[in-house]
Amino acid sequence: MNSANIDNTVVRPKGSVKAKLSRDDIIMRGGMIVIALYLVISLVFPLYSMFSKSFSTFQYDLSKFEVQVSDDAGQFSPEITNLQNLNEGLKVIPDEELSTGSGGRLGATIFFPDFSFRSPVMYRIRNVDGQGRFLVGSTLMTGTDWQEMDSNTFRRVQLRPVRSTGLSNFINYFSTPALFKSIQNSIFIAIISTIITVILAFWFAYALNRSCMRFKGFFRLIAMAPILVPSLLPGIALVYLFGAQGVIKGLLFGASIYGPIGIIIGSVFFTFPHAFLIISTALAISDARLYEAAISLKASPWKTFWTVTIPGARYGIISAAFVVFNLVITDFGLPKVIGGQFNVLAVDIYKQVIGQQNFEMGAVVSVVLIIPAILAFAIDRVVQSKQVALLTARSVPFNPKPSSRADFIFTIYCGLVGLFIIGMLGICQFAALIKFWPYDLSLSLNNYQFDKMDGGGWGAYYNSIKMALLTALIGTCVIFFGAYLVEKSSGFKTGRAIFQMFAMLPMAIPGMVLGLAYIFFFNNPENPLHIVYGTMAILVICTVTHFYTVSHLTAVTALKQMDSEFESVSASLKQPTFKLFSRVTVPVCLPAILDIAIYLFVNAMTTVSAVVFLYSPKTSLASIAVLNMDDAGDIAPAAAMGMMIFYTNIFARVIHLILSKGVLRRTQAWRSSN
């Protein structure tokens, strides 16, 4: 038989074989749907509520109300007055002040300049149609019947606004120069901080990867320290260093630390480890053969640097820049402490929501803040995917050669950066132990009597530990299991793609925005999930979601390194996938699982932005306590609490190290073999 004939005569029959699902398939798809639902509830719905809130406007529609006023004897004339007409005549409220928030209330007496609650005059008020609403005391009136009342009762009549959808919140926002200026401020400090951090981190990483200087391990440790404290802490440190009574305020030549200078120095401090890690990874994978080629071509070190080193690390540098930009522009703690009158977007959200209870405007600022955050995130993802391609190339590791002069310069440089980091932390610890800065420098533990301060006391500290442990435990389980399902299940392509998208989304959402979105979603009395509002549960859910993406990517990377045929083999051996998962997948991925747990723990200890809207008096957290104590002027106790977070995180990291090294040595004997 000739194959050429088959091709012409046989056409593929229509329809296709529908797979019969095994029990494991059903369980895995079910599990994926459950975790996807978790992400929908903890991320997509809240964000949707926030977006819709930003487009909701509330306005007093005066034409919807009619009143009648009696004479002193209580006799009503037949004349009916529409409030709109009344206002046009009296001009008590200019038109632009008729817009308000969802909770807006307007006393009806304002339209009657000669109103007195003692007068015998009687009032009647009604809604023109079903859209009008007003309160008498706390009773909501929606009907169109006349409500008749004496003047003392009329005093308690309050008009309610009408809700509509539109862009007026945004128009309002962009026409308020004070708010609009924040965009400029935020972008300004983010760009300056990014440039400084990336340059500092690049040379630090370069020194550690490309020189033969000593104490590399020590410097690496120091570089990572800022990750262990809330971003508020560098702010507090700067107050002690450069504030009104600062130790070295003279260095600023009269400039104030409260404002852009403080925010930028603090941002460099807390974003340094992130930039260092990314650039260090990029520099570590460079190919020695390129340098050998450069030497053989007699290129000068300067030329080699620009033609080999920088291009090799360019994705790392770009990626680090966008990560730092994103961290700075979305950070709330630092500008709150040290920003002074210099407004930035993240603080605006806080001020609008907590200070002015203007939730709609808070939502508008959130939407504005999301745009640069998402842009930076998207560019970073594109760049990172290119970095991966570079990693897979086969290359010969680069081994630096000793050079006494360069090594000396690098040691000095790293020493200075290290001094900056240690100095910031040291001054906080010092201030925390001082009786009364700067007048009584004797040591005391008074500042650790948190229970005597605002902010939640020691209870907040224990809450933080509880929250961090729960986040690490629940988050690790949910995230690793979710990553496993999406990575190792078969078929169900669309479902998996949607899941991946949900898992990547949290990284693009600033913490403040997430927290505010949670208020809108979970604090809605009509939402059955309302019960978690104000509990520890919502803090844990919010924190897990906030830090979902990085943990998810860690898990996916570990799972990708496993043989893709394990599931096939297990199925052919007729063993449940769960057995493979517990006996092979989890033990092999244990290092990654522990990494996820410590990442979640440390971040849960230091996070401020997402949870600042969600804590209740019973569930205050250590990082929130730092914020509130600083707000109340108790700066030394704030520093003390901040350092407690630092030590707790160091302790957690040590435990993590012991677990990784010790326990793994026993369970992973197979790794060291061969």
Added chain:
Amino acid sequence: MEGIKDPQSSYLSIKNLWKSFGSFTALKDVSLDIKEGEFVCFLGPSGCGKTTLLRAIAGLDLQTSGAVVQGGKDISNFPASERDYGIVFQSYALFPNLTIEKNIAFGLENTGRSKSEINERVSELLDLIGLPDQGPKYPAQLSGGQQQRIALARAIASGPGLLLLDEPLSALDAKVRVYLRHEIKTLQQKLGVTTIMVTHDQEEALSMADRIVVMNEGKVEQIGTPNEVYCKPETLFVADFIGEMTQFRGTISGKSLVKVGNTELNMVEHRFSQGREVSITIRPEDIIPLGAKLPAKSGKNVFSAQLVEMEFLGSFWRCKLKSDEFPEALVTADFSVNAVRRLSIEPNQILWIELPSESILAFDFQAA
């Protein structure tokens, strides 16, 4: 393709299998039958669909349409876990954190066997694959060849009706590969388990298989014994893919005659009509060297040619010959070391050769 002669003897039937990935069609109407206890190789270049076919049989990537029947049961849409087979992958896919024993025992657990039964079976299997003392070690402590044998033991541990081998030897070095080839074949014969092996290595397929399924671009080109696919290729692709050959363009000029270049070749009776353009092939080892002088008693298809190139390949010489009769191409011929010595063949000499008519095959014309 072969029809079902005796349905009872067919253990695995593939019926009109199609598989598409988007607009790409990986399998085009594939049908074949495999008898119980048979060792079948799917052979073809990469991308020919052989692994796709294996994965469809295993239920790992379901076919788009068509049926798979195993042991009389239609398993077309069954998930992998409900089918009856053991599988060995190129990557071995041994669980790295489990010892060799635990790896082999993995599929024996939860099957109603007692602990001691499992242990007994594991040591029996370790003996069978010739690695009796390696049980407590971890996979990373064994060599690649040893790991592959462990993967094999794990696949056959619970006595499946079908053994699937997906390029099992490709990751190994040449010596180990030849050794394991023999090893696997012996084991398969001892167990009598129906086996399908996917490979792109023709030598592997020729030496191990009872029957070979040659595939190209998602279609089955030929199914036959190693001898059949080598000596009686049904398509030009099969002739070209398996073994070496020289290809000419020719025109049919008689019942057993074909005009090639400036001459006419005798061949066995063919199915082509007069004047049809065909591709003519001959294998290098079929060409007979006659020596510098034309022997008195010579057969048909005898030509003189200049030896333009000689390459020593150990057991034979690969020679390129240029003949005025076939100006179109050089003829490749393999002459045994013995023949070269006996006829004192040297580079650049003029040599008489014979192209035996039974070795000349004709196919529908395709540009080479």
